[in-house]
Amino acid sequence: MTRKIELYGRLRDAGAGEALELDLAAGLDAAAVLSAVAQALGSKEPLAGAVLATEAEVLSASDPVPESGRLAVLPPVCGG
Amino acid sequence: MRGLIQREPLDAARLCAAVESPSHGAVASFTGVVRNSHEGKSVVAVTYDCFEPLAAKVLAAIVAEAEAKFGARVAAEHRVGRLKVGEASVAIAAGSPHRSESFDACRYVIEEIKVRLPVWKREHYSDGDGAWLSGCSLAGHR
Numbered sequence: 001m002t003r004k005i006e007l008y009g010r011l012r013d014a015g016a017g018e019a020l021e022l023d024l025a026a027g028l029d030a031a032a033v034l035s036a037v038a039q040a041l042g043s044k045e046p047l048a049g050a051v052l053a054t055e056a057e058v059l060s061a062s063d064p065v066p067e068s069g070r071l072a073v074l075p076p077v078c079g080g
Numbered sequence: 081m082r083g084l085i086q087r088e089p090l091d092a093a094r095l096c097a098a099v100e101s102p103s104h105g106a107v108a109s110f111t112g113v114v115r116n117s118h119e120g121k122s123v124v125a126v127t128y129d130c131f132e133p134l135a136a137k138v139l140a141a142i143v144a145e146a147e148a149k150f151g152a153r154v155a156a157e158h159r160v161g162r163l164k165v166g167e168a169s170v171a172i173a174a175g176s177p178h179r180s181e182s183f184d185a186c187r188y189v190i191e192e193i194k195v196r197l198p199v200w201k202r203e204h205y206s207d208g209d210g211a212w213l214s215g216c217s218l219a220g221h222r
Contacts, residue, residue: 008131009200010212049217053198055133058218072131072198078215079128079158079199080112080170080190 001026005037006072014046024065031061037073049076082155083139085132090157090171099153099175108182110190112170114163118213122206128169130160131198142192152176152185158199169201196221 005020012018020040024033030052038044052059055070065071082098092111099107114126139156146154152174159169170193174185193199195216204210 006131008198009129009202009215012129013212049219051218053131053134053218056137057134058221070133072134074131074134074198074218075200075212076215076217077195077198078201078213079130079197080194 001067003071005033006070008072009075009077011046011050011073011075014041014043016041026067028065029061030059030063030065033065033071034061034073046075047073050074082153083136083141083143084157085130085135085139086157086159087161088159090159090168092168092171092173095155095157095171095173096175098155099173101153101175103177104153104175104182105177106179106182107173107175108179108186109171109173110186111168111172112190114165114167114169116165118203121203123165123203124206125162125164125204126169127162127202127204128158128160129200129202130158132160135198138197139193142189142196145192146174146185146188149188150174150176150181150185152181154185154189156189156193158193158197160199162204 143154154174156172172189174182176182202212
């Protein structure tokens with residue numbers, strides 16, 4: 001299944017722009033999706049401290065990834 | 081709703097009005113403003129990036145926590161987009177019967193925003209360069 005993965009903050013400058021389109025198998029957990037993102041970006045380095053999130057919550061590494069809805073990779077935050 | 085992500089300029093006076101009550105003897109506010117320097121570099125603007133659906137949910141949760149924790153009425157807004165030096169990036173207001181709860185509620189909200197809100201800032205420098213600022217990982221925040 002092709003999924004759009006949104007990128008935010010410093011990840012927008014990691015070479016893929018504002019989003020990636022990835023072919024993902026069903027039933028993956030968040031850690032597996034982050035690994036696929038790292039592979040697409042060609043490096044794990046930009047993902048240091050990053051998490052996968054839905055519109056409703058930050059996912060833990062072992063959380064299953066919902067099969068629909070928005071997905072985003074969020075680097076460390078610095079609002080305010 | 082008293083916790084919002086905004087694209088338009090913030091209005092701290094409007095937030096203060098939103099937390100007023102005849103039973104409140106205190107209204108405190110905090111405004112975060114884009115400053116003109118950072119670590120020796122001359123800053124001309126800051127772009128705030130945001131994952132809006134989650135940020136709106138988290139900001140509303142922080143406001144609700146502050147209200148429950150301090151018995152205050154609280155409002156907070158965070159702006160996104162490109163802001164010039166002097167523009168407000170975040171505004172918080174709290175009203176309560178006595179002053180300490182209002183001060184504490186404002187402090188709680190800004191400190192939680194710093195570590196939980198999915199917002200990122202990219203500074204723009206006078207030499208034309210720019211940089212995303214480092215921050216706090218959301219790992220462990222649910």
